[in-house]
Amino acid sequence: MSNVFFVGCGPGDPELITIKAKKLIQKADVVVYSGSLIPLAILKLCKKGKLHDASRLVREEIFDILYKNAKKNKLVVRLHDGDPSIYGAIKEQMDNLLKKGISSIVVPGVTAFLASAAALGTQLTLPGITQTIIVTRAESRTKVPKREKISELAKHKATMIFYLSVHLLPDIVKESIAGGYKKSTPVVVVYRASWKDQKIVKGTLDDITKKVRDEKITKTAIVIISDVIDSNSYEYSKLYDKNFSHGYRKSLIK
Numbered sequence: 247m248s249n250v251f252f253v254g255c256g257p258g259d260p261e262l263i264t265i266k267a268k269k270l271i272q273k274a275d276v277v278v279y280s281g282s283l284i285p286l287a288i289l290k291l292c293k294k295g296k297l298h299d300a301s302r303l304v305r306e307e308i309f310d311i312l313y314k315n316a317k318k319n320k321l322v323v324r325l326h327d328g329d330p331s332i333y334g335a336i337k338e339q340m341d342n343l344l345k346k347g348i349s350s351i352v353v354p355g356v357t358a359f360l361a362s363a364a365a366l367g368t369q370l371t372l373p374g375i376t377q378t379i380i381v382t383r384a385e386s387r388t389k390v391p392k393r394e395k396i397s398e399l400a401k402h403k404a405t406m407i408f409y410l411s412v413h414l415l416p417d418i419v420k421e422s423i424a425g426g427y428k429k430s431t432p433v434v435v436v437y438r439a440s441w442k443d444q445k446i447v448k449g450t451l452d453d454i455t456k457k458v459r460d461e462k463i464t465k466t467a468i469v470i471i472s473d474v475i476d477s478n479s480y481e482y483s484k485l486y487d488k489n490f491s492h493g494y495r496k497s498l499i500k
Contacts, residue, residue, distance in 0.1 A: 248316040248348050252336045254329040254355020258441035260287040262356045270353065271295075275320035278303075278311055283327035283466075285441070295323075309342055316348045329357040333383065333409050359407045361439035362468045365446060370405045372474045374481035378404035384411035384418050400425025405472035412437075412467040415455050422471055423451055432475035437467040448475070 251270050256262035271277060271288065274295040281301025289297060300308055316322045330336045330352055340350040359381065363370050371377050380399050383390070399406060400422045408418060412435060423429060429452040437445040449457045451471070474480070484490045488498040
């Protein structure tokens with residue numbers, strides 16, 4: 247059975263692509279890529295293959311390119327920014343290919359919220375603050391189940407990460423406060439994480455909307471709401487505590 251490779255190329259920095267993804271792009275006969283979200287340096291890795299910009303195509307056209315070329319036993323790569331499993335719409339493509347006898351292989355990539363955390367130089371979970379990360383998006387044309395409304399998720403006071411939602415920042419702020427976050431809760435918006443024109447805007451729920459508006463950021467950004475941002479009041483990890491025993495080390499305290 248022929249395959250189509252759904253490949254994540256990372257958040258933007260060409261050096262954050264995996265070795266496996268790089269090799270596939272270099273060998274590919276056909277690459278269907280996610281428009282301007284893919285850095286030119288990564289597209290240049292495809293020296294012999296034919297490139298197709300998916301941003302100019304509809305679902306049926308993309309499927310047609312993937313299917314017809316895979317059926318000819320060509321090496322076909324559907325190239326996604328970040329990781330294909332995070333808001334990548336790969337399920338519908340893979341299911342339709344399988345109906346036609348074409349299997350799919352997913353190659354993971356570094357996703358934007360991890361690149362954002364790296365840019366901030368912080369952890370997204372800290373002992374004593376939160377041990378939970380919620381990755382979601384604000385409701386717009388794509389509806390969100392009632393149980394996943396921002397005001398419901400905010401009740402957990404966990405680290406909340408929003409994709410595809412910076413243009414809806416006023417709604418995020420309003421619903422987050424309604425769900426229980428204080429107005430003083432830290433918020434950071436990372437625009438084009440790991441790209442050369444990366445921009446970081448820090449604030450609180452009370453002032454982040456104005457700060458982001460002043461920077462004219464309306465897309466391609468991750469929003470993070472969490473008390474882990476610039477926190478100095480966290481607890482130390484138990485893993486390396488001298489009082490803590492585990493399978494590889496006994497407590498140093500008798």
